[in-house]
Amino acid sequence: MSDHSTPAPTRGGLAPRLTLLLVVALFVVPILVAWWYARIAPPGEGTHLVNHGLFIEPPLDIRHDDDMAPLREFTLAPGEWAMLYFTDGACEEACNEAAGLLDAIRTVIGRDATRVRIAAVADSAPQGGTTPPHFFAAPAVRARLAAAAGTAAGGLAPPTGVLFLDWRGQIMMFFPDLSDPAGIKADLKRLLRGSRTS
Known part of the structure; x- marks a missing residue:
């Protein structure tokens, strides 16, 4: 009896890492953009987005x-x-x-x-x-x-x-x-x- 079972192919490479990176970026980028507008954006920029006066x-x-x-x-x-x-x-x-x-x-x-x-x-x-x-x-x-x-x-x-x-x-x-x-x-x-x- 010979056991000729071959190991299951492993999914390696770049695709899983890229997917994980994309998912993380999807959540982190909006937070960074909001932080930038709240802390770093120059005063007066965007003041006419809502107000007319x-x-x-x-x-x-x-x-x-x-x-x-x-x-x-x-x-x-x-x-x-x-x-x-x-x-x-x-x-x-x-x-x-x-x-x-x-x-x-x-x-x-x-x-x-x-x-x-x-x-x-x-x-x-x-x-x-x-x-x-x-x-x-x-x-x-x-x-x-x-x-x-x-x-x-x-x-x-x-x-x-x-x-x-x-x-x-x-x-x-x-x-x-x-x-x-x-x-x-x-x-x-x-x-x-x-x-x-x-």
Whole structure:
């Protein structure tokens, strides 16, 4: 009796190792990419992936800024936001149109519209014209808002713009103009959803 059993062929070579390496890479590479974006990616890169406006960093705190004293009269309840339109010079027709557009944006927000207030800030009131319901003729406030907006935009202080003010007295986002009302609405809805108190 002879036992002529041959050993079973072994699977050797490169294929199993390559498969194992591919499986490990499938799990490790996404973790490394996420770590790179969180730790190494330069600040500001990808900031426009979700937001349409520009963040003001650090936020402008009107409670601790003497130039902003007139805005402290504009009180907001917890969870409320204000859209502040600022313009240099007097609050003329363009100022009123901007306030009207912001009011239209607020209206289409839906059920959270009651949590949004609108104000306009200019150097002076118009001569004999009308002004938005919440209007501040305060050149120092307007200049301070424009300076904060200029910092967010990385340049000179713009003559006009829209800023978001939260209930804690923090001005934290800037829109250089009103050419993207859908973007303003999207950012506002996101902020309202994130700050809902009940």
